Amino acid sequence: MAEFVLVAGAWLGSSAWDEVVAPLREAGHGAHALTLSGLAEKQGVPAGQHTHVQDIVDEIERGDLRDVVLVGHSYSGIPVGQAAERIGDRLARVVFVDSEVPVDGGSFASGWWQGQAAFEAQIADNNGFWAPLGAADFDGQGLTDEQVARLIEGSTPHPGATLTEPAVLNRPLGELPATYVKCLLDGPEPNDTVAKLLTSDHWRLVTMDTGHWPMFSQPTELARILLAEAA
Template identity: 60%
Template sequence: MVAPRGRDYRGSMADFVLVPGAWLGAWAWDEVVPRLRTAGHGVHPVTLTGLVGEDDGRADGEHDAVGLETHVQDVVRAVEDRGLKEAVLVGHSYSGIPVAMAAERIGARLARLVLVDAEIPVEGRSFANSLWDGGGMAAAAIRHNGGFWAPLIAEDFEGQGLSQQQVERIVAGSVPHPGASLTEPASLARSLSELPATYVKCLLDGPEPRTEVAELLQGERWDLVEMHTGHWPMFSRPQELARVLMETTGARS
């Protein structure tokens, strides 16, 4: 693990805004939150719009309007509505895109951006475009599933360091993900290299970050931390992930 090169927060308290990846809600951080709060930090897990389940009260067709920009605004509001001054924005998987876009919008309220095995926004490119086939299969699946991306099944979690019980918990809690948020292209006001950031690479999901992330890690403001676990460390290694979050921000543990 490398020491963060951003602002010095040693001995200080942080406000962590925790945003899970596709199909998941704030509940995904349930085993991470107590460790952070016990250490005295503010913790604010977020459920993005459209991910509270099929009975979320939205009328037919309303989910079609839940795009990437909706999720960016969810994160911005999580910071601004709570009056957070030194926010550590944590994005996992898909949510790395809206979280990083939000990070550049909240200005001086940002303490650090932490991306947990996450995608990053690339100008003009969507999350679906980052998939191995350029997003064609995902786009087709979304169309055939009423505008949603269907959750993974148990077999999809093999080799990710998860117990059967952990897999069952993820599968049981996952809900269809609003498809427009995955196909809407990202838009950036400035380079992500200007943001103080840490990228957490989960090695069971691949030994190297994507090319775009690797390039950012060459800069002075981005750091790399490796975890020997799979793509869902909030389930497989929650205590270790909580420690990593505190250490990468320099926050007191």
């Protein structure tokens, strides 16, 4: 039996995984969806990047979880990747779902496509938070109107410090047993950092014919992929 620990990306809390958790548990596994500090029902809790790493480590250690399949979506791949190396032999596999990955000394902001300064200006203009997306931002991502509405309803402003503080890695990420799930509607190829990691014998690539939020658009298929990675 595996213990899945699932962490959603920016703006989202544990409820993002509701339709994925059920089939994982029906298959006999543990499934623990985590809300990071400062988000959803934890709004108002101060949070930086290292707070989010500790949130994940604490969840695993508090429950004395073993055979952990640690799942990070989008932004949360950065704290998940750091937490994965800190939980030692508790880790069975880490799964990055269309996510960023940590780079030692780098941050989410430093990899922003418009440049770090432009991203940090967005945060400053929104009182230290990254504003949630609007309905039009989900176009072309394989989502129904109802799924978009659920996404928006579940989104809260994202604490800026979690996006600008640098990651800290104590060993090469390519040494971890990892799977990268690429959602093809969000771009056909992984970014250069992920592509290099996928050359490691410890990493493998899985693709989904959907957009960046597969826990909403294709939860059953995502659960099937996760179950296969725990086998």
